[in-house]
Every structure is written in C-alpha cells, then in structure tokens.
Amino acid sequence: MSRKVIESSDAVALAVKLCRAQVCPMYPITPSTHIPEKISEYVANGELEAEMIDVESEHSAASAVIGAAATGSRTFTATSSQGLALMFEILPITSGMRLPTVMAVANRALSAPINIWNDHSDSVSARDQGWIQLYAESSQESLDSIIQAYKISENKNVLLPAMVCFDGYSLTHVFEPVDVPSQKEVDAFLPGFKPLHRLDPKKPLTMGPIGFPNSFMFFKQQQQEAMLDSIDVIKKTNAEFKKAFGRSYGDGLLDLYQIDDAEYAVIGMGTLCGTARVAIDKLRQQGKKVGLIKVRCLRPFPEKELQNAIKDLQAAAVIDKHISLGQEGPLFTDIRSAVYCNDISINSYIAGLGGRDITVKHFEKVFADLEAGKQKGEWLF
Amino acid sequence: MAEKKMKINVGAVITLPGSSRNYKTGAWRVFKPKILQDKCTKCYQCWQTCPDAAIRIDEKTGRVSIDYDYCKGCLICVSQCPVKAIEKEVEKK
Amino acid sequence: MALIEIRIHGRGGQGAVTSSQVLAIAAFHSGKQSQAFPNFGVERTGAPVESYVRIDDKPINLRQHVYDPDYVIVLDSSLIDAVDVTNGLQPNGVVIVNTDKRTEQLRKLSGFKVHSINITKIALDVIGKPFVNIAALGAFCKLSGLVSLEALDKAIDELFSARGKVAVAELNKNAANAVFEATE
Numbered sequence: 262m263s264r265k266v267i268e269s270s271d272a273v274a275l276a277v278k279l280c281r282a283q284v285c286p287m288y289p290i291t292p293s294t295h296i297p298e299k300i301s302e303y304v305a306n307g308e309l310e311a312e313m314i315d316v317e318s319e320h321s322a323a324s325a326v327i328g329a330a331a332t333g334s335r336t337f338t339a340t341s342s343q344g345l346a347l348m349f350e351i352l353p354i355t356s357g358m359r360l361p362t363v364m365a366v367a368n369r370a371l372s373a374p375i376n377i378w379n380d381h382s383d384s385v386s387a388r389d390q391g392w393i394q395l396y397a398e399s400s401q402e403s404l405d406s407i408i409q410a411y412k413i414s415e416n417k418n419v420l421l422p423a424m425v426c427f428d429g430y431s432l433t434h435v436f437e438p439v440d441v442p443s444q445k446e447v448d449a450f451l452p453g454f455k456p457l458h459r460l461d462p463k464k465p466l467t468m469g470p471i472g473f474p475n476s477f478m479f480f481k482q483q484q485q486e487a488m489l490d491s492i493d494v495i496k497k498t499n500a501e502f503k504k505a506f507g508r509s510y511g512d513g514l515l516d517l518y519q520i521d522d523a524e525y526a527v528i529g530m531g532t533l534c535g536t537a538r539v540a541i542d543k544l545r546q547q548g549k550k551v552g553l554i555k556v557r558c559l560r561p562f563p564e565k566e567l568q569n570a571i572k573d574l575q576a577a578a579v580i581d582k583h584i585s586l587g588q589e590g591p592l593f594t595d596i597r598s599a600v601y602c603n604d605i606s607i608n609s610y611i612a613g614l615g616g617r618d619i620t621v622k623h624f625e626k627v628f629a630d631l632e633a634g635k636q637k638g639e640w641l642f
Numbered sequence: 643m644a645e646k647k648m649k650i651n652v653g654a655v656i657t658l659p660g661s662s663r664n665y666k667t668g669a670w671r672v673f674k675p676k677i678l679q680d681k682c683t684k685c686y687q688c689w690q691t692c693p694d695a696a697i698r699i700d701e702k703t704g705r706v707s708i709d710y711d712y713c714k715g716c717l718i719c720v721s722q723c724p725v726k727a728i729e730k731e732v733e734k735k
Numbered sequence: 736m737a738l739i740e741i742r743i744h745g746r747g748g749q750g751a752v753t754s755s756q757v758l759a760i761a762a763f764h765s766g767k768q769s770q771a772f773p774n775f776g777v778e779r780t781g782a783p784v785e786s787y788v789r790i791d792d793k794p795i796n797l798r799q800h801v802y803d804p805d806y807v808i809v810l811d812s813s814l815i816d817a818v819d820v821t822n823g824l825q826p827n828g829v830v831i832v833n834t835d836k837r838t839e840q841l842r843k844l845s846g847f848k849v850h851s852i853n854i855t856k857i858a859l860d861v862i863g864k865p866f867v868n869i870a871a872l873g874a875f876c877k878l879s880g881l882v883s884l885e886a887l888d889k890a891i892d893e894l895f896s897a898r899g900k901v902a903v904a905e906l907n908k909n910a911a912n913a914v915f916e917a918t919e
Contacts, residue, residue: 266756
C-alpha cells in the first residue's frame with residue numbers, strides 16, 4: 262500500500278489497473294475523460310495488460326463490453342451524462358444477459374441547456390435497468406468501490422453489471438490523499454473472473470435469444486431475485502474489504518453518521534454527504550442532535566436497512582441531485598415508500614442541479630426547517 | 643392462471659448448440675416441391691435461394707434433393723428454377 | 736491547526752490548476768491533509784480562472800467551493816481589475832500578488848495583508864520563460880509556514896517527473912526557491 266495525493270479519476274483508473282481489467286472499450290466525455298486517458302497510458306506503458314478499444318460512440322463502448330464480457334473477460338468502461346444516455350439501449354441488455362462488468366459514471370447533468378457540471382440526472386435516470394449502483398463520496402471511496410464492485414458483480418449469486426457513480430468535478434477533478442493498495446493485496450481479494458457461461462468456439466452455445474411471453478417474465482423474476490440477493494453480497498464484500506484493507510463504508514449499503522441519538526437527519530448520495538458531515542459537526546457543537554444517512558447503494562435499494570436507520574428519528578430531509586420531472590426527487594420517492602409505515606415526517610429538497618454548489622449553509626437551513634416542523638421541502642439555490 | 647415455474651438458464655443462455663435442428667418445420671407444407679432429376683442441370687440455384695437451407699447436394703453424384711423435414715413448401719425453388727425441373731404437388735396429409 | 740483555504744486566481748493557460756495540485760501534494764508531504772480542485776468554467780486561454788486548495792490536520796470532508804479563503808494568490812495582477820480577488824477573504828487574510836507594482840499602489844487590495852512580488856521577473860531570470868504558477872508557491876511557503884520548501888520541491892518532482900519533465904521540475908524548484916527568498 263502507498264499513500265499519495267492523486268486525482269480522483271486517477272484513483273478510479275488505478276483501481277481498474279489493480280483489478281486487471283482485460284478489455285476497456287471507452288469513448289471519452291467530460292468529466293469522465295481523465296479515466297480513459299489514464300487507462301490508455303497504463304496500457305501503452307505496459308502496466309496494464311488490456312485491450313483498450315477506441316470506439317466510435319458510447320453505444321459502441323457499451324456494446325463492445327457485452328461482446329468482451331460474453332467471452333469471459335473482465336471489462337471496464339466509463340462515461341458521463343449524454344454518454345450514458347446513448348448507452349441506454351445497451352444497459353438492460355447487459356443486465357438481462359447477466360454479464361458482470363463495472364462502469365464508472367462521472368456524474369454530470371443531462372442537457373439541455375448544455376451543462377458539463379455535476380448532478381445525478383444521468384445515472385439516477387438509469388436506475389431501473391438492472392445495474393447495481395454505488396455512489397462514492399471521496400476519491401478513496403471511488404477507488405475502493407471499483408474493487409468491491411468487481412467482486413460483487415462477478416459473484417455467482419449476482420452476475421449483474423455494476424455502476425460506480427462519482428460526482429463530476431466535485432470529485433473527478435479533485436486531488437486528495439488516497440491509499441493505493443498493492444497489486445498483491447488486490448489479487449488476494451479479487452481472484453480472476455470465472456464466468457458461468459462464456460463464448461468459446463470449442464463449446465458452442467447461444468447468448469441473447471428471444472424470450473417469448475411464456476418465459477420472459479421468469480427471466481425478469483430471476484434478475485430481480487439476483488438483485489435482491491446482491492444486498493447480502495454487497496454487505497459481505499464490504500466486510501471482507503475491511504478485513505483486507507482496513508476500510509469500509511457503513512454496512513456497504515448505507516453509511517450512517519451521528520445517527521444513534523439523532524432527532525433529525527439528512528439523506529443523500531455522493532459528495533454532498535461530505536459537506537453534510539461538516540454541517541453536522543458544527544450543529545452538534547451547538548447541541549443539536551443531527552445526523553446523516555448516506556445512501557451508498559441506490560440499486561438494490563436497502564429498504565430494511567433504511568427502515569432501521571430511520572426508526573428513532575423525528576424527521577428527515579432527502580436531498581436529491583435529480584428531479585423526476587412531473588413527479589419529485591427519485592431518492593425521496595424510494596425513501597418515502599420504504600418508510601411508509603413509520604411515523605416520521607420526510608421532506609424533499611432538490612439541490613445541486615447542473616453543478617450548483619451545495620454548501621454547509623444549505624444543510625443548516627434544512628436542519629432548521631426540520632426542527633421548526635416544516636412539512637415541505639423546497640429547491641435549494 | 644398459476645403457471646408452473648419454468649426451468650430457465652441464467653441470462654437466457656442456451657447451452658445445447660444446434661437445438662433448432664429438433665424443430666422440424668416440414669409439417670407446415672400445403673404444397674410440396676418435387677425435383678425432376680432428368681431435367682435438372684445442377685445449376686444449384688434452388689440450393690442458393692432456399693430460405694430454410696432444405697435443399698441437399700449429394701457430395702458424390704452432385705444430385706440435389708429436398709429435406710422434407712424442414713421444407714415449408716414456400717416454392718421459391720419452383721419459381722426460380724431456370725429449366726422448370728421442380729414442380730409442385732399438393733401435400734397429402 | 737484549523738482548516739486553511741487558499742484561492743488561486745490565474746488566466747487560462749497560466750497553470751493555476753497545476754499550481755493548486757502541487758500545493759496539495761506539498762502540504763501532504765508536510766504531514767498535512769489536503770485537497771485541491773479547480774472551479775471549472777468555460778476555460779480558454781487568457782480567461783480568468785480559479786483553483787482552490789484546502790489544508791488541515793484532520794481529514795477534509797468539506798466539498799463546497801472555497802468562499803472565505805485565508806490566502807489568495809493572484810498570478811496575474813491585471814486580474815485585480817477584472818475580478819474581485821479579495822471576495823470573501825478573511826479580515827486578516829493574506830494576498831500574494833505577482834506584480835511589478837509596489838504594495839501601496841494596489842489600492843483595490845487595501846485592508847488586507849498584501850505581498851507584492853515580481854514573480855514574472857524571477858521566472859524570466861531563472862526559467863527564462865514567464866512560468867509563474869509553481870514559483871508563486873515559494874511565497875506561500877514563506878508566509879504561511881504551513882508547507883516547507885523541501886516538501887514543495889518534493890511535490891514539484893512528483894508531478895513533473897511523472898510527466899517525464901525532469902528539467903522543467905529543476906527550473907521550477909529554482910524559481911520557487913528564489914521567490915521564497917524574495918518574499919518578505
């Protein structure tokens with residue numbers, strides 16, 4: 262292990278190298294661009310023995326991932342915003358074919374107006390497509406989550422693709438100290454990928470056939486079971502990771518901060534949680550009983566864990582960095598549905614769209630709202 | 643309504659290659675093509691155009707025959723044969 | 736120590752972002768926790784850009800932009816007329832300005848601890864080119880006492896050697912050292 266100050270995108274690229282990804286079809290798009298830059302550098306220097314494919318679009322990148330993963334290769338790609346949107350057609354095919362892979366999503370707003378900055382509209386819009394989704398708060402968590410994601414994705418009870426989402430600019434372009442594990446440590450934690458089925462001319466089989474109405478629903482049910490089974494695998498992987506590397510992120514699904522005696526909490530994903538921690542430290546010094554529930558895993562949704570985390574709170578505020586236009590914040594929808602039977606007031610706040618900064622002051626306002634018994638959230642500008 | 647759960651492979655993978663061979667489509671025929679061997683010039687246009695690959699060529703003699711297990715009776719072979727060496731007859735069922 | 740925040744003002748192409756990265760690495764080599772990040776806009780050569788650094792003893796969780804910096808570094812003095820470089824600066828905040836003017840002439844900056852240094856001249860003397868972004872950090876080391884010159888040298892080596900630019904690293908180290916000596 263070595264500790265050094267590196268860019269978060271580099272931390273992701275290093276994790277991909279340490280995981281010995283074999284095929285990386287990538288199409289650069291801001292703010293994910295530094296990832297393919299670094300990986301192509303590793304491949305060119307001979308530090309990573311992988312096929313780096315220069316594709317002509319994100320749609321091709323996602324398609325090439327399917328082809329490579331079907332042959333049993335460990336695959337990786339990265340994208341952002343409209344790039345992920347162009348991949349959309351391929352997302353449910355990857356998960357439906359039960360092909361393990363890891364994709365880094367450098368979260369960026371979907372146009373229009375054209376915007377290169379951070380919010381969660383890209384990956385949250387893709388939440389229903391059968392991909393496991395982990396959201397990282399720091400450079401360290403981005404690196405660690407890539408390693409964990411391969412282990413979760415390739416688990417024989419899971420066999421589902423995984424997205425590691427980390428905030429564009431708020432994380433992708435940040436330099437900060439990161440513990441980089443050694444190759445030996447990662448090799449011990451993550452053995453080579455052993456697929457259940459793989460394309461092999463010596464042992465022919467068919468992948469991607471038609472599913473008639475009499476069978477299609479059974480496949481979807483099987484996928485849903487695998488998704489739900491992955492909850493335990495994510496927890497177990499996070500615990501094993503702690504044993505191997507000394508770091509973990511809550512129970513792997515939710516990361517709780519100052520919740521034990523808290524009366525009020527904010528709930529959110531990604532880098533906004535770091536700023537929330539600072540606000541909570543400040544308010545705690547004033548004697549306020551406030552805490553944070555960081556949703557690290559959006560899919561599968563940790564419903565039971567959330568019910569447990571929230572049970573002693575008086576009120577909570579969900580901060581969404583995305584709006585399901587015509588409805589509300591999607592994280593808020595999930596959480597309200599999970600705590601439907603709990604006696605708790607939950608408010609919805611929309612914040613940080615298109616790179617609008619989320620500050621300590623915002624959290625102070627949100628906690629003041631909760632304390633004052635306000636029943637409705639708002640858009641935080 | 644309660645249908646028994648099907649046995650399905652993860653990811654809809656079909657692990658038995660060539661399983662479509664077990665699916666015989668010959669029973670669909672209303673008309674049956676028939677090759678008149680004395681007229682046939684072995685141009686093999688029927689072999690080329692058959693959408694079901696149901697025309698066989700004998701490796702030794704070069705003679706063509708029809709695999710009635712898979713021939714659906716579309717009669718494309720009849721219409722394209724330049725020497726009218728394939729004729730149709732009504733399938734007896 | 737409490738959290739220290741630094742805002743670097745430069746013009747597109749001057750290397751303000753690289754400057755913040757080097758400072759974060761140098762602070763780390765001085766045994767501190769650090770964080771550097773750019774405020775990305777529509778970057779183009781010559782346009783005003785900002786980059787930020789945070790330094791603390793404790794791990795840094797804060798992810799918001801820097802609004803109330805303790806230090807401001809201005810790589811190009813013409814920016815003083817283009818942007819409000821002291822916006823949010825703490826009352827006892829320090830401003831390091833690359834300028835050929837004397838501090839008294841920088842009226843817009845009155846009320847703050849202003850250090851005017853002709854970094855461009857030093858860079859031209861030492862490097863032979865007007866590369867001021869890394870050199871300016873010599874002044875920060877001297878004035879803050881938070882980051883040692885040795886740590887700065889190490890950081891310059893780390894960033895430039897990784898890009899295969901050993902000669903560039905040497906010149907920048909010399910320039911940073913010269914700015915350190917010239918800072919009062």
